[in-house]
Amino acid sequence: MRAARPLLVNTDEIEIWPGGLLRARANHDARALSRARHVLRCKRDGRYLAADLPEGLLPLVQRLMREPGMDQALDALGAIPDHRRSGVDVVGTLPLTRLRDRLEALGLDDSYGERTGLPLVAEPAVLQLAGFDRYRRPLWLHPLAARAWQAMYHAANRDDIVLEAISGYRSHDYQLGIFGRKLARGQDVDEILTVNAAPGYSEHHSGRALDISAPEEPPAEESFEHSDAFRWLAAHAGEYGFVMSYPRDNPHGIVYEPWHWCLTG
Incomplete structure (x- = not known):
């Protein structure tokens, strides 16, 4: 059976990337990204905000929860297994x-x-x-x-x-x-x-x-x-x-x- 292709889950202000596709910009980020299942990335400026590790979410910026759109991004992160199961045959769009x-x-x-x-x-x-x-x-x-x-x-x-x-x-x-x-x-x-x-x-x-x-x-x-x-x-x-x-x-x-x-x- 062919493996499912990686997904990028999109929200208004934050993208959720699958692990292994983003390059690290610092040693601390490199260690986190090497183990991350997903990476939360700010759409506005490309900053890496957090790494989704097996043991939990690791902030890569100070005051992570104050970042605009974090609640929406965390909800989307939790929905990734549903996207995989559905095979993303139907894809919604973000509001304008x-x-x-x-x-x-x-x-x-x-x-x-x-x-x-x-x-x-x-x-x-x-x-x-x-x-x-x-x-x-x-x-x-x-x-x-x-x-x-x-x-x-x-x-x-x-x-x-x-x-x-x-x-x-x-x-x-x-x-x-x-x-x-x-x-x-x-x-x-x-x-x-x-x-x-x-x-x-x-x-x-x-x-x-x-x-x-x-x-x-x-x-x-x-x-x-x-x-x-x-x-x-x-x-x-x-x-x-x-x-x-x-x-x-x-x-x-x-x-x-x-x-x-x-x-x-």
């Missing part, structure tokens, strides 16, 4: 309330979605490990997309085509962090929006989208359309439920992205 509050702070409202035709995208409550990307980072996807990606990846291999994932799931906090850093450098929101989608409006938040390349191809470049990998995707990706979201002259005004594919349905 917190995101809307943060968009309002940036001066963004529903008019952005109306103007671009892009919907707000909720994050999945559970993600599944779908392998590793080009940079050996864990590739997290919605469980349905994880299975579809693996099937498509192996089918391409049988045709002597190597597909490389560049990135998969990205949290709202990840996109908000991009805006925060650019605002700190003196750019305004309108200027940032010419290059980056507003937080909450990327298909990557759903865990159903991934950026794809091939060995020796630069990441996220239009030149990908001339590769054998792209030609294979154009012919076969639909068999696995994936579509290219942003073709030329798409109605959203997004630049042509031959590397960006999303699981539909």
Whole structure:
């Protein structure tokens, strides 16, 4: 029987990672992470908050219980066995309330979605490990997309085509962090929006989208359309439920992205 793939359990402010996938940043963390069944990680800044050890929860920060979202994270930690038993065939999504509050702070409202035709995208409550990307980072996807990606990846291999994932799931906090850093450098929101989608409006938040390349191809470049990998995707990706979201002259005004594919349905 094939072993179940590791799960990332998602909450509004904290991610719960399976043990063994995060790198330690200090000797104390290294000892804890080497034994951890799970690691609680702050979505806002990437801090490791606690290690779930066989003997109990080990705080990795001072005043752990004052961290925003801890009660929700502890409830989610206790629910992990239920996710494993259910096989995560049905995955809920996180509420959009917190995101809307943060968009309002940036001066963004529903008019952005109306103007671009892009919907707000909720994050999945559970993600599944779908392998590793080009940079050996864990590739997290919605469980349905994880299975579809693996099937498509192996089918391409049988045709002597190597597909490389560049990135998969990205949290709202990840996109908000991009805006925060650019605002700190003196750019305004309108200027940032010419290059980056507003937080909450990327298909990557759903865990159903991934950026794809091939060995020796630069990441996220239009030149990908001339590769054998792209030609294979154009012919076969639909068999696995994936579509290219942003073709030329798409109605959203997004630049042509031959590397960006999303699981539909």
